[in-house]
Amino acid sequence: MTPARAAIRNLSAVFAVAASLLAQAPDRSAEYRALAEHAFEVFRPVGLALAVVEDGKLVLELGLGERNAGSGEAIEATTPFNIASCSKAFTAACLGKLVAAGRVRWDDRVIDHLPEFRMSDPWITEHMTLRDLLCHRCGLKTFDGDLLWYGSEYDDAQVLARIARLPINRRFREEFGYSNLMYLAAGMVIERVSGRSWADAVREDFFAPLGMSDSATDFAVLPAGARPAVPHVEGLPIATFAFRAAKPAGAIWSSVHDLSAWVRMLLADGRSGDVEILPVDVIHECMRPHTTMSGGRTPSAIEDFASYGLGWFLSVHDGKKLVEHDGGMPGFISKVTLVPADRFGMVILNNGMDGFVNVALRRAILAQRKGESGQAILDRIGAVAKARKAQADSVRRQRESARKPDTSPSLALENYTGRFEDKVLGTAEIGFDGKELTLTVVPSAPTLSGVLSHWHHDVFRVDFPDRFLPFALIRFTLDVEGRVDGFRIDCPIEDFDFAALDFRRAKD
Structure with a gap:
């Protein structure tokens, strides 16, 4: 090998090492740790x-x-x-x-x-x-x-x-x-x-x-x-x-x-x-x-x-x-x-x-990799999260305040009882123990069941055992002869389509 070729080969090796070093991502682990700790303080999961x-x-x-x-x-x-x-x-x-x-x-x-x-x-x-x-x-x-x-x-x-x-x-x-x-x-x-x-x-x-x-x-x-x-x-x-x-x-x-x-x-x-x-x-x-x-x-x-x-x-x-x-x-x-x-x-x-903390931390880390301020993103999304929570609390209060006081059910409580069918989910039962109505969605009894308390008119409230679910309103419907022929469930949660359920009185 000639001296010139040896020099070129050595120079190429130097460039290859330099390129490899440049390609390696800088160590930002301390920055990521700091962002996680800040996210925890902002969102408090x-x-x-x-x-x-x-x-x-x-x-x-x-x-x-x-x-x-x-x-x-x-x-x-x-x-x-x-x-x-x-x-x-x-x-x-x-x-x-x-x-x-x-x-x-x-x-x-x-x-x-x-x-x-x-x-x-x-x-x-x-x-x-x-x-x-x-x-x-x-x-x-x-x-x-x-x-x-x-x-x-x-x-x-x-x-x-x-x-x-x-x-x-x-x-x-x-x-x-x-x-x-x-x-x-x-x-x-x-x-x-x-x-x-x-x-x-x-x-x-x-x-x-x-x-x-x-x-x-x-x-x-x-x-x-x-x-x-x-x-x-x-x-x-x-x-x-x-x-x-x-x-x-x-x-x-x-x-x-x-x-x-x-x-x-x-x-x-x-x-x-x-x-x-x-x-x-x-x-x-x-x-x-x-x-x-x-x-x-x-x-x-x-x-x-x-x-x-x-x-x-x-x-x-x-x-x-x-x-x-x-x-x-x-x-x-x-x-x-x-x-x-x-x-x-x-x-x-x-x-x-907490859905906000994961989104915020992910965005913050991606921003930090680009040389931007991840902490600023966490603070900004933290403010949005507080506003959204306040909005959700307001909606919840509005739902509760929409209750009409001094109303009564159309019928005696025992007349709301019976077996009802939704074509997708299956059977639900409305019971009466002499004092209160109860709801049991049979295939989902551990989750979708509870005591019904009168809300207004022919609407009753139920608090399900599953605390992930908000309180639901059971709205009974009457046929032309004034008998209960079915009910719907109003449970405002994005994860499940309660509105699609339509329980109709089962035929004997």
């Missing part, structure tokens, strides 16, 4: 946990606050939380592994693997594919039918059988409608095709090879000795929700420590060390747009680029693809966010039912 992956490496994991308010027991990076709908990415990945193995195809018809699957529209039943199950374009509006599984005694098969009773109200494959029920069906497909339960598939395909020892597919099967976070609503502990059906849509429990391993694998093209956990083609399929979501109202609205993949929401941030998902169950809010181009990701979990 009961407990908060954060993990950050930078350049494919775990750079920060921490816990703040308490697993149970007033207990003094600290949240740690290994504390399990219910991650709710962040479970959907695991379900999509399990199905993706079956696709990669040649056991199914994304565009197989659902009825070819789950013959009993039915929608209310026969054409949709005939043409619904596995891909359709995972990308929220099945023809149902967001959260349709969720009262079939939330707090009910129905199992997966019973819920599946009732899906056909739900009316189609969105254009199939054209309009977004978030559906937990379709993920229930996807879990059943996984079981039929693989011969394993959905839970075993998740454990064997992901938890075990990734060393996710804090994680479980359900609260009931958390590892021995686990100290999970306790769910809270308005700062007070509530009972942990017990899934009977629809576990593939939201039942997984995990910690930020464990989920950081999941994130690192996804950012490493599906590999953990030298082991392939998930084929990269499956990751690409899950993280590409399948269903376009509604755009924004301004020419520069970033929402115009929002879409849903398979188990993931997709958008654009700072010119790069943003892949993420949120989850919410009573007392828990979760968020997993990835920027694949930067091999960056974060996991945020809280057990205070």
Whole structure:
């Protein structure tokens, strides 16, 4: 080798090292920690946990606050939380592994693997594919039918059988409608095709090879000795929700420590060390747009680029693809966010039912990475959160003040009793013990039941045992002969469509 060539080669090596150093993300772990601590002070959730992956490496994991308010027991990076709908990415990945193995195809018809699957529209039943199950374009509006599984005694098969009773109200494959029920069906497909339960598939395909020892597919099967976070609503502990059906849509429990391993694998093209956990083609399929979501109202609205993949929401941030998902169950809010181009990701979990803190901390960290002030974003969103809470309190007071005093029911209380049927949810019973009326929605008795107190006219109030639900108003209707022929439930909560329920007196 000539001296000139040797010099050029040495210079090239210097440039390569310099470029590598420049490409490495600066260590911002202290900044991220400070942002998490500030977020905790601004929003005061009961407990908060954060993990950050930078350049494919775990750079920060921490816990703040308490697993149970007033207990003094600290949240740690290994504390399990219910991650709710962040479970959907695991379900999509399990199905993706079956696709990669040649056991199914994304565009197989659902009825070819789950013959009993039915929608209310026969054409949709005939043409619904596995891909359709995972990308929220099945023809149902967001959260349709969720009262079939939330707090009910129905199992997966019973819920599946009732899906056909739900009316189609969105254009199939054209309009977004978030559906937990379709993920229930996807879990059943996984079981039929693989011969394993959905839970075993998740454990064997992901938890075990990734060393996710804090994680479980359900609260009931958390590892021995686990100290999970306790769910809270308005700062007070509530009972942990017990899934009977629809576990593939939201039942997984995990910690930020464990989920950081999941994130690192996804950012490493599906590999953990030298082991392939998930084929990269499956990751690409899950993280590409399948269903376009509604755009924004301004020419520069970033929402115009929002879409849903398979188990993931997709958008654009700072010119790069943003892949993420949120989850919410009573007392828990979760968020997993990835920027694949930067091999960056974060996991945020809280057990205070605080949707603002996760959004704010995610935005603050993304801003901090760009050299902007994350703290300013936290303060700004904190002010918005206070205003929204005040607004919600005002709406609640207005609802209570709308009660008309000095009114009486149209009938004697015993004349409101009987058995009533909603064509989707099933049977409800109105009882009378000689003093008070009671409501029992039979398939959901532990959740949707209670004593009815007179509100005004033929409207009665019920406070459900589930403190996640606001008080409901039961409005009875009378037929032309003045007899009770049915009732509706007014329960203002975005997560469930109580207004769709129409209980009619059952025929003897």
